Amino acid sequence: MKKKRSSSHGWEKGVVVFLIIVLLIVFRQSLSRSSLQLNDVAPPVCEGLPLPVSYPYAGGFLEPHACAIQCQDHQQRYIVYSNGFSTQCEKLPGCRDLGEDRGVICLLAESSLSR
Numbered sequence: 001m002k003k004k005r006s007s008s009h010g011w012e013k014g015v016v017v018f019l020i021i022v023l024l025i026v027f028r029q030s031l032s033r034s035s036l037q038l039n040d041v042a043p044p045v046c047e048g049l050p051l052p053v054s055y056p057y058a059g060g061f062l063e064p065h066a067c068a069i070q071c072q073d074h075q076q077r078y079i080v081y082s083n084g085f086s087t088q089c090e091k092l093p094g095c096r097d098l099g100e101d102r103g104v105i106c107l108l109a110e111s112s113l114s115r
Contacts, residue, residue, distance in 0.1 A: 042107075043104070043105050043106050043107050044088070044106050044107070045106060045107050045108075045109050046078035046086050046088055046106035046107060046108055046109060047076055047078065047088065047106075048075065048076030048077045048078055048088075048089065049075055049076065049077050049078075050077070050078060050080045050086075050108075051066055051067070051069065051077045051078065051079050051080065051089070052080045053066050053079055053080070053081055053082065054082055055081065055082060056081050056082050056083035056085075057079075057081035057083055057085035057086075057087065057100070057105070059103045060100075060101070060103055061100070061101055065096075065097060066079050066089075066097055066100075067079065067089035067090060067095050067096060067097045067098075068095050069095070070089055070090070070092060070094070070095035071093075071095035074092060074093070076089070076091070076092055077089045078099070078106055079097065079099070079100060080108070085105050086105060086106050086107070086108055087099030087100040087104065087105055087106060088104070088106045
């Protein structure tokens with residue numbers, strides 16, 4: 001006896017192809033969105049007092065925890081790295097290096113450039 005092909009076989013194959021197409025579209029959009037953030041969105045202006053550090057910014061998590069001083073003196077700060085980049089410390093009352101941890105730089109205000 002020959003087995004009959006299930007009529008749902010074609011339907012299942014169509015669903016798999018559809019899901020693969022959706023996955024590819026989502027993956028492509030995630031790549032283009034990340035490049036959009038780097039090129040098209042202007043970084044925010046740094047707020048608070050500069051906090052110079054002796055190490056360069058390379059993106060991502062760095063040590064030590066430079067913004068911890070905010071919890072002691074309650075002054076908003078931003079980190080200025082040895083290679084000229086800067087990142088914003090978490091808004092008060094927090095004191096984490098959020099800009100550094102998230103890889104988001106900030107621009108120095110013109111008044112801080114003339115110091």
